[in-house]
Amino acid sequence: xxxxxxxxxxxxxxxxxxxxxxxxxxxxxxxxxxxxxxxxxxxxxxxxxxxxxxxxxxxxxxxxxxxxxxxxxxxxxxxxxxx
Amino acid sequence: xxxxxxxxxxxxxxxxxxxxxxxxxxxxxxxxxxxxxxxxxxxxxxxxxxxxxxxxxxxxxxxxxxxxxxxxxxxxxxxxxxxxxxxxxxxxxxxxxxxxxxxxxxxxxxxxxxxxxxxxxxxxxxxxxxxxxxxxxxxxxxxxxxxxxxxxxxxxxxxxxxxxxxxxxxxxxxxxxxxxxxxxxxxxxxxxxxxxxxxxxxxxxxxxxxxxxxxxxxxxxxxxxxxxxxxxxxxxxxxxxxxxxxxxxxxxxxxxxx
Numbered sequence: 645x646x647x648x649x650x651x652x653x654x655x656x657x658x659x660x661x662x663x664x665x666x667x668x669x670x671x672x673x674x675x676x677x678x679x680x681x682x683x684x685x686x687x688x689x690x691x692x693x694x695x696x697x698x699x700x701x702x703x704x705x706x707x708x709x710x711x712x713x714x715x716x717x718x719x720x721x722x723x724x725x726x727x
Numbered sequence: 728x729x730x731x732x733x734x735x736x737x738x739x740x741x742x743x744x745x746x747x748x749x750x751x752x753x754x755x756x757x758x759x760x761x762x763x764x765x766x767x768x769x770x771x772x773x774x775x776x777x778x779x780x781x782x783x784x785x786x787x788x789x790x791x792x793x794x795x796x797x798x799x800x801x802x803x804x805x806x807x808x809x810x811x812x813x814x815x816x817x818x819x820x821x822x823x824x825x826x827x828x829x830x831x832x833x834x835x836x837x838x839x840x841x842x843x844x845x846x847x848x849x850x851x852x853x854x855x856x857x858x859x860x861x862x863x864x865x866x867x868x869x870x871x872x873x874x875x876x877x878x879x880x881x882x883x884x885x886x887x888x889x890x891x892x893x894x895x896x897x898x899x900x901x902x903x904x905x906x907x908x909x910x911x912x913x914x915x916x917x918x919x920x921x922x923x924x925x926x927x928x929x930x931x932x933x934x935x936x937x938x939x940x941x942x943x944x945x946x947x948x949x950x951x952x953x954x955x956x957x958x959x960x961x962x963x964x965x966x967x968x969x970x971x972x973x974x975x976x977x978x979x980x981x982x983x984x985x
Contacts, residue, residue: 693866694783701874702874706960709964710967
């Protein structure tokens with residue numbers, strides 16, 4: 645337990661920073677999903693399974709999917725025409 | 728309002744809130760050390776008073792049920808607002824068939840994806856139902872289970888494509904699910920008043936501890952929340968996709984360069 649918690653904190657900080665630093669929106673969505681997954685594991689490790697379940701369902705499934713759909717709507721041109 | 732003024736306002740309100748925030752943060756118990764007094768009290772009371780093993784559900788649906796009712800209607804209002812915003816000029820009418828934006832490539836799905844979704848979709852739905860009905864026994868509840876159920880419908884989209892999804896998921900049913908769930912929750916509050924009890928008082932038989940049928944009224948409230956969340960989230964997905972695909976008319980040339 646003493647190793648798991650700091651490791652999870654580091655992972656959460658790392659994946660959260662990655663969400664900000666990644667510039668490509670499509671990759672950013674997957675970074676958000678990974679961050680949600682790490683947070684869900686962290687909540688579970690801190691003995692909050694209810695919150696972990698919510699975070700897993702909303703943070704790493706529902707929200708990234710909505711973002712993906714929204715991104716599909718914005719991107720009209722086929723990918724190969726982009727610079 | 729100029730950006731500079733906005734930043735000044737933000738800094739001012741931040742400064743005004745800082746002492747309060749600092750006082751609260753200083754008063755927090757140390758990390759991971761103790762269970763707070765409120766938690767201890769709940770742990771002592773809830774199994775005897777409500778026959779419920781999951782204390783989070785006991786708080787959410789019984790002891791502080793009124794708060795959850797407020798959240799429920801917050802969700803309803805948020806989703807209604809989003810739907811109104813996204814429908815826009817399309818209005819309430821839905822196209823019977825799925826429409827595809829002109830010029831977008833039709834990407835075929837691999838058979839592996841279709842098979843995986845057909846297997847995982849029903850399993851996910853069953854797991855969502857399990858999480859919903861076991862709210863008073865194991866972690867989870869109406870909200871979590873509802874979101875899992877909604878993502879199970881999304882697996883249909885992933886496997887069968889948009890047209891198949893539109894065939895399976897009807898917008899009016901989702902409206903009924905969402906409104907009906909919220910209504911069920913509200914009736915759970917109002918029903919006990921008809922019997923002379925207080926608002927949302929747990930008048931049903933409490934059942935046996937650690938059994939599926941425990942917690943009395945909580946189970947029904949959970950069901951209401953699950954219906955509302957499933958309907959609401961699926962409606963949200965549907966409206967987002969509808970917005971991406973609904974434009975039948977050719978687009979203005981100005982939008983292409985975006």
